[in-house]
Amino acid sequence: MTEKMTLAKALNAGLRQAMEDDPKVLLMGEDVGKLGGVFRITDGLQKDFGEDRVIDSPLAESGIVGTAVGLAMRGYRPVVEIQFDGFVYPAYDQIVSQVAKIRFRTQGRVAMPIVIRIPFGGGIGAVEHHSESPEAQFAHTPGLKVVACSNPVDGYWMIQQAIASDDPVIFLEPKRQYHGAKSEVDTSATPEPLHTSRVVRAGSDVTLLAYGPMVRTCLSAAEAVEGERSVEVIDLRTLSPLDMGPVVESVRRTGRAVVTHEAQVNLGMGAELAARITEQCFYSLEAPVLRVGGFDTPYPASRIEEEWLPDLDRVLDAVDRTFDF
Amino acid sequence: MTHVPDGEFGPDLAEVFGPQQSDGGPELVQLLTPEGERTHHAEFDMDFSAEQLRGFYRDMVLTRRIDTESTALQRHGELGIWAQLLGQEAAQIGSGRALRPQDFAFPTYREHGVAWCRGLDPLKLLGLFRGVDQSSWDPAETNFAPYTIIIGAQALHATGYAMGIQRDGAVGTGDPERDAATIGYFGDGASSQGDVNEAFIFAASYNAPVVFFCQNNQWAISEPFERQSRIPLYQRALGFGFPGVRVDGNDVMATYAVTQAALQRAREGSGPTLIEAYTYRMGAHTTTDDPTRYRLSDDVENWKLKDPIARVEAYLRRNGLIDEQFTDALTVEADQLGERLRAGVKELADPSPLSVFDHVYAELPPELAEQRDGYAEYLASFEGAH
Numbered sequence A: 001m002t003e004k005m006t007l008a009k010a011l012n013a014g015l016r017q018a019m020e021d022d023p024k025v026l027l028m029g030e031d032v033g034k035l036g037g038v039f040r041i042t043d044g045l046q047k048d049f050g051e052d053r054v055i056d057s058p059l060a061e062s063g064i065v066g067t068a069v070g071l072a073m074r075g076y077r078p079v080v081e082i083q084f085d086g087f088v089y090p091a092y093d094q095i096v097s098q099v100a101k102i103r104f105r106t107q108g109r110v111a112m113p114i115v116i117r118i119p120f121g122g123g124i125g126a127v128e129h130h131s132e133s134p135e136a137q138f139a140h141t142p143g144l145k146v147v148a149c150s151n152p153v154d155g156y157w158m159i160q161q162a163i164a165s166d167d168p169v170i171f172l173e174p175k176r177q178y179h180g181a182k183s184e185v186d187t188s189a190t191p192e193p194l195h196t197s198r199v200v201r202a203g204s205d206v207t208l209l210a211y212g213p214m215v216r217t218c219l220s221a222a223e224a225v226e227g228e229r230s231v232e233v234i235d236l237r238t239l240s241p242l243d244m245g246p247v248v249e250s251v252r253r254t255g256r257a258v259v260t261h262e263a264q265v266n267l268g269m270g271a272e273l274a275a276r277i278t279e280q281c282f283y284s285l286e287a288p289v290l291r292v293g294g295f296d297t298p299y300p301a302s303r304i305e306e307e308w309l310p311d312l313d314r315v316l317d318a319v320d321r322t323f324d325f
Numbered sequence B: 001m002t003h004v005p006d007g008e009f010g011p012d013l014a015e016v017f018g019p020q021q022s023d024g025g026p027e028l029v030q031l032l033t034p035e036g037e038r039t040h041h042a043e044f045d046m047d048f049s050a051e052q053l054r055g056f057y058r059d060m061v062l063t064r065r066i067d068t069e070s071t072a073l074q075r076h077g078e079l080g081i082w083a084q085l086l087g088q089e090a091a092q093i094g095s096g097r098a099l100r101p102q103d104f105a106f107p108t109y110r111e112h113g114v115a116w117c118r119g120l121d122p123l124k125l126l127g128l129f130r131g132v133d134q135s136s137w138d139p140a141e142t143n144f145a146p147y148t149i150i151i152g153a154q155a156l157h158a159t160g161y162a163m164g165i166q167r168d169g170a171v172g173t174g175d176p177e178r179d180a181a182t183i184g185y186f187g188d189g190a191s192s193q194g195d196v197n198e199a200f201i202f203a204a205s206y207n208a209p210v211v212f213f214c215q216n217n218q219w220a221i222s223e224p225f226e227r228q229s230r231i232p233l234y235q236r237a238l239g240f241g242f243p244g245v246r247v248d249g250n251d252v253m254a255t256y257a258v259t260q261a262a263l264q265r266a267r268e269g270s271g272p273t274l275i276e277a278y279t280y281r282m283g284a285h286t287t288t289d290d291p292t293r294y295r296l297s298d299d300v301e302n303w304k305l306k307d308p309i310a311r312v313e314a315y316l317r318r319n320g321l322i323d324e325q326f327t328d329a330l331t332v333e334a335d336q337l338g339e340r341l342r343a344g345v346k347e348l349a350d351p352s353p354l355s356v357f358d359h360v361y362a363e364l365p366p367e368l369a370e371q372r373d374g375y376a377e378y379l380a381s382f383e384g385a386h
C-alpha cells in the first residue's frame, strides 16, 4: 500500500498506526488535542482515540515530561510533543536527570519508553526560540537515544520504531519540511532498523554527512557539482548512538569528509564525528574533517537566518576546501 | 475577596493568615498531644485499636534505630553519607501505614520510615548511602519509587503515575482492592520548586488520585521555612483548587487519620490533597552538615518536648496498652536489627567497575560495547602486575 504524503502527514499516519497497535501509547503536549498541534502533526487523533489518549497538557514542559515519567512507570508509552525546540529547556532537568537515568538508577528494573518529539531547526521566519537545534545536548546524555528524520518515508517508520523502543528517544523533526515535498510512503514495506545511517547518494570524491533538514541541502549540493565532483551523501538518521559503519566505509573510500548541521559548530555533532572519523579513518584521510554549521552565536533574527544557516554554497565551499590539502 | 491590609512594607500577612506559630497554629490537626493526651478533632477523628497503636510505636522505634545505627555507620566510614529522619518518624509511619498495597509512594531521599512501611529491607537503603548502587529495590514489587535526589522532581512522577491509575480505571470503582492512589513526598524547601507547583497544576487539572505529602521540617539545609513561604504551606493548595490540611507531623495518630482520609478521597475519584505535616528535623540535614552554624539549640530543645515516639509511649503506658515485657521485647528486636545492619553493611560489596555499562540502555549499543570491551582489556592488562 503506497500513498503520497508530506512529512507532516507521514508522522501523523505513523502516530496513528502506533496508537492502533498498542493501547498503552499516549500522546501528550500543548495544543495536541482539538487543534492537532500547532503544526497539525496530531491532527484528528484526539477525535479518534479520545481525550484520555491524546492529552492536552497544562502549559508546563517540565510537567509534561515529569508526568510522562510517572505514566511510563505505570506501564504507558507516552509520546510527548514539545511545541518548538527552544521550549524544551524547562523540561531539561526531567529529561536529563530522570528520563535518561531511571533505567540505570534502578538497575534495569524500570524502563522509560518515552518519545520526546521536537520540531527543530530554522528557516521558517519565526521569532526567537522557534528555530533551534539542541540535538548535541541530548546526544551528550547517556541513557537517551536521539534520532532525526529527513523525509516522509523515514518520518512514517522512525516514529513508530521510536515508540516501540524500550529506551527514551529524542525524536527530531525538521519543521521547515513538514508541509513540503510529498513522497510515496509504502506502509507495507519493511523499514530499516532505527539506529542505522544510510548512504542516500553515492559518490567517490568526498563524503557529506547530514541529518534532518541538512540532508536536502547536501543532496542539492551534490547535484549542483555533478560532473565536476562525485559527492557521496549520508543521512545519519541516528545521532545517539551513532552508526559509524556506513560513515567509516564511505570516508575510507573518499578520503574526505564534511559534517553539516544547522546547530552551532562548537562542540556540536560535527565535533564528535570529526574525532571518530579521525580515529577510525586516519590513514585514508586526504584532508582534515571539516564542519559546516551555524555560527557560534545565538540564532539570529529571521531576516538574516538564511545567511546564518549553512546553505548549498557554504557546504560546497567546505567541499572545495577539503581539496586544498 | 480577602482584604489585604497595607503595612509599611506591603500587606501585613500576619493579619490575613494569622501569625506563624511554632506550634503549628490553630489549624493543626492533632489527636495526641505532646504529653500523650488523646484529643479529638471534628473532621479527622478516628478510633485506633491497641494493636494498631502498638504497631505504630514499634514501627517508629525500629525506624529510629535504623536511623541512629546508620548515622553511626557513617561515622565509622561504612556509609559515605546518611540523611537522618530523626524527629520525622510519626510523619512517615503515620502516612506510610495509611497506604494500601496497591497505592504507590514516591519518596525523597529521607523517607526511610515510609520505606519500612513498604516492606523494604533497610539494607537496601544503606546500599545507596554506602555508594554501592543508586537504588536496588524493585519499584513494581514494593510500590515504592527510587529515592529521588533532585528536589521536587518526584511530585510530577507521582502525578503522572496517578494519571495512569485513572486510565487503568482503578479509581472510583468502589472496590477497595482495586481503587488506588499515589503519594508524593517532598520537603518545605521543595515547595518552592517549579516541579512541585507544576505537579499541583497537573493534578488539579486532571483531578488525579494523588496525595501531596509535604514534611515541613522547618529547614531546607540551612534555610528556614520563612525563606520558602510567607503563608502556611497547606494554604497554597486552595490557590491550586484542592484542599490542604496541616497536621501535627509528630502525632502518628493524626498523620495516619489525615493521610488515610486524603488517600481515600483520591481513590474515590475526588482528586488531590496537600498535606503539610508540621514537624522538625532534629538532626543535621545529612551527616556532612553542621546545623550549629545556622540554628539555635533552644529551638531543638523545644522540639524535643514534642518527640513523636515519647508521646505514643506515654499514651500506651498510661492506658495500660504496653508493659515492660512489650518494651523489653522491642528493645531486643531493635538491638537485633541494629546488629543485622552493622553486619550486613559490610557485606554490601562494591560493584564491578565494568557494571557501569549495564542498564544504560535496554541493549548495549555496539559502540558502547566497544568502550566496555576496551576498558575490560585495559583492566586485564594490569593482572599479574605488582
Ligand SMILES: Cc1ncc(C[n+]2csc(CCOP(=O)(O)OP(=O)(O)O)c2C)c(N)n1
Binding pocket: B108, B110, B149, B150, B151, B186, B187, B188, B189, B190, B191, B217, B219, B220, B221, B281, B285
Ligand atoms: C534541584 C536540587 N537543588 C538542590 C539540591 C541540594 N539539596 C539537597 S537537599 C536540599 C534541601 C531540601 O530541603 P527540603 O525540601 O525542605 O527537604 P529536607 O531535606 O528538609 O527533607 C538541597 C538544597 C538538590 N538535591 N536538588
Ligand SMILES: [Mg+2]
Binding pocket: B187, B188, B189, B215, B216, B217, B218, B219, B220, B221
Ligand atoms: Mg525541610
